[in-house]
Amino acid sequence: MFFPVVIIVTFLRLLGSAEPTPPAKGVLRVYGMKFCPYVQRLKLVLAAKGVAHETININLLSKPKWYFTKNPMGKVPTIEIDDVVIYESDIVSEYVDAVYPGRKLCTTNALKSAKEKMFLVYWGNNCVVNYYKYARELKNNDQEAKDAFCALVKEGLEKTATFLENNGTPYICGSQPGLTDYLLYPHLERINAIVPVDLKQIPRVKAYFDAMQEDEAVKSCRFSNELHLEFIKKYVTGDVGAYDIGPVAE
Numbered sequence: 001m002f003f004p005v006v007i008i009v010t011f012l013r014l015l016g017s018a019e020p021t022p023p024a025k026g027v028l029r030v031y032g033m034k035f036c037p038y039v040q041r042l043k044l045v046l047a048a049k050g051v052a053h054e055t056i057n058i059n060l061l062s063k064p065k066w067y068f069t070k071n072p073m074g075k076v077p078t079i080e081i082d083d084v085v086i087y088e089s090d091i092v093s094e095y096v097d098a099v100y101p102g103r104k105l106c107t108t109n110a111l112k113s114a115k116e117k118m119f120l121v122y123w124g125n126n127c128v129v130n131y132y133k134y135a136r137e138l139k140n141n142d143q144e145a146k147d148a149f150c151a152l153v154k155e156g157l158e159k160t161a162t163f164l165e166n167n168g169t170p171y172i173c174g175s176q177p178g179l180t181d182y183l184l185y186p187h188l189e190r191i192n193a194i195v196p197v198d199l200k201q202i203p204r205v206k207a208y209f210d211a212m213q214e215d216e217a218v219k220s221c222r223f224s225n226e227l228h229l230e231f232i233k234k235y236v237t238g239d240v241g242a243y244d245i246g247p248v249a250e
């Protein structure tokens, strides 16, 4: 079991430095990084729709030059299929939802969609930004700063609870997870794993998180709290090997 895993990981490392040949005709390729929450957004959407794809992981701490020809900002995720290249997780996810068969994930009601998008912007500017600030403090270990960022994340989660209550359905998108749920979930998974906020103190968010954990797409794409912690601690110290620790993810 251990031997093939080593071979695949080594293979991915090599792909990270040498320019890969284009994907075969009709094959959807994802340029990603295993622990990137924005890549996980796309992986959730692909899983929910049952879209087959191949993945090339990019070492973001030691980026290969060729990758900038795919995405000028050098960020992941990017998708490539035939002569089409698209990047930015929300744009890619919407595109995938539009062009591939399977359950439609986008909210079609214009007002509801606008409210979900406004909430995602709030979520990004509060929960996500302060989660990253907290994670960076894992290197400096400034307890006062950690406490301050943790408190800001908690405040954002309390607002999230209010949003979910007012929304009135188990998931943001309705009776089952939709695009907005999959765009939000990856950071919630990381906050739960890394920031010491006890979700039990915010019952509506805990219920939402627990419900998302039961979703088949989430089950196929999530990482354990332990692996998240191991990754983030290595990543913030600049460990270039951190990007593919743990078992190979599809």
Ligand SMILES: N[C@@H](CCC(=O)N[C@@H](CS)C(=O)NCC(=O)O)C(=O)O
Pocket (backbone or CB within 6 Å): 033, 035, 036, 037, 038, 039, 060, 073, 074, 075, 076, 077, 087, 088, 089, 090
């Ligand atoms: N707005 C982008 C953000 C993607 C992003 O920041 N990805 C990170 C990895 S989690 C990245 O590529 N970082 C490399 C860099 O910023 O150079 C999206 O939604 O796709």
